[in-house]
Amino acid sequence: MTHNPSIAQELDQAAKTAIPVAQPSEKVNYSLDEAYHIQNQLIRLRLDRGEKITGYKLGFTSKAKMEQMGVHDLIWGVLTDKMEIKSGAEIQLDKYIHPRAEPEVAFKLSKDINRQLSLDELTDYIDKMAVAIEVIDSRYKNFKFSLEDVVADNCSSIGYCVGEWQDLQNDISDLSIKLKINDETVQHGSSKAILNNPFQSVVELSRLATISGLTLKAGQIILAGAATAAEWITPDSKISAELKNFGNVHFNVH
Numbered sequence: 001m002t003h004n005p006s007i008a009q010e011l012d013q014a015a016k017t018a019i020p021v022a023q024p025s026e027k028v029n030y031s032l033d034e035a036y037h038i039q040n041q042l043i044r045l046r047l048d049r050g051e052k053i054t055g056y057k058l059g060f061t062s063k064a065k066m067e068q069m070g071v072h073d074l075i076w077g078v079l080t081d082k083m084e085i086k087s088g089a090e091i092q093l094d095k096y097i098h099p100r101a102e103p104e105v106a107f108k109l110s111k112d113i114n115r116q117l118s119l120d121e122l123t124d125y126i127d128k129m130a131v132a133i134e135v136i137d138s139r140y141k142n143f144k145f146s147l148e149d150v151v152a153d154n155c156s157s158i159g160y161c162v163g164e165w166q167d168l169q170n171d172i173s174d175l176s177i178k179l180k181i182n183d184e185t186v187q188h189g190s191s192k193a194i195l196n197n198p199f200q201s202v203v204e205l206s207r208l209a210t211i212s213g214l215t216l217k218a219g220q221i222i223l224a225g226a227a228t229a230a231e232w233i234t235p236d237s238k239i240s241a242e243l244k245n246f247g248n249v250h251f252n253v254h
């Protein structure tokens with residue numbers, strides 16, 4: 001496929017200008033491998049401008065998300081320092097195209113991972129976890145895409161806001177998780193919705209990273225994927241997420 005660099009550039013430009021573009025799959029056929037290659041080129045453009053990789057995100061690890069977006073496979077993307085929204089900070093809505101927020105579980109790696117791990121050994125590689133909010137803002141018109149399109153677009157990711165890091169708990173497989181707008185619950189689910197156990201997201205990422213020859217590094221953050229459907233972000237609001245035993249986190253929208 002010869003269009004790769006221009007797709008990455010178009011997506012990069014769309015994010016910078018907050019003007020959406022058409023889905024590449026409307027014009028060309030491309031494979032999932034090619035889509036990850038485009039994602040890689042897109043991230044490379046940003047690293048060349050000085051951004052630093054801070055971690056990775058999983059997408060479509062819950063049925064609620066797959067059904068909301070009409071796609072059926074787990075995907076992964078890259079987080080950079082520029083995407084961090086500090087806990088309690090304010091974001092400017094006009095910098096985004098059509099942003100949505102979703103409640104997530106975040107992990108912090110304590111050791112490098114360069115092979116596929118099993119669920120049993122995983123807790124040796126993670127030392128902290130927290131409640132988080134991911135902001136997604138598809139660069140495609142109407143927030144519509146194929147699986148390849150969304151992978152090329154770094155899985156819609158644009159921001160992440162992580163609560164206070166806490167020590168790991170052994171059983172996190174059924175914790176209540178909520179997304180609130182102006183302190184009103186708009187989504188309520190369980191961490192069980194995330195692959196039956198959010199730790200499983202890290203197992204999956206270790207598998208996919210190994211296939212790509214990528215080492216996950218100590219100190220990096222992993223977003224396990226939303227437990228519920230995402231909600232549109234409204235102007236002049238407070239967006240918060242709450243995870244049982246792990247407190248809450250919020251940011252404000254102007």
Ligand code: OOG
Nearest residue numbers: 059060065155156225226
């Ligand atoms: C793609 C990103 C999915 C998740 O947590 O499932 C995702 C999208 O919904 O636009 O981040």
Ligand code: MG
Nearest residue numbers: 102134225226
């Ligand atoms: Mg997400």
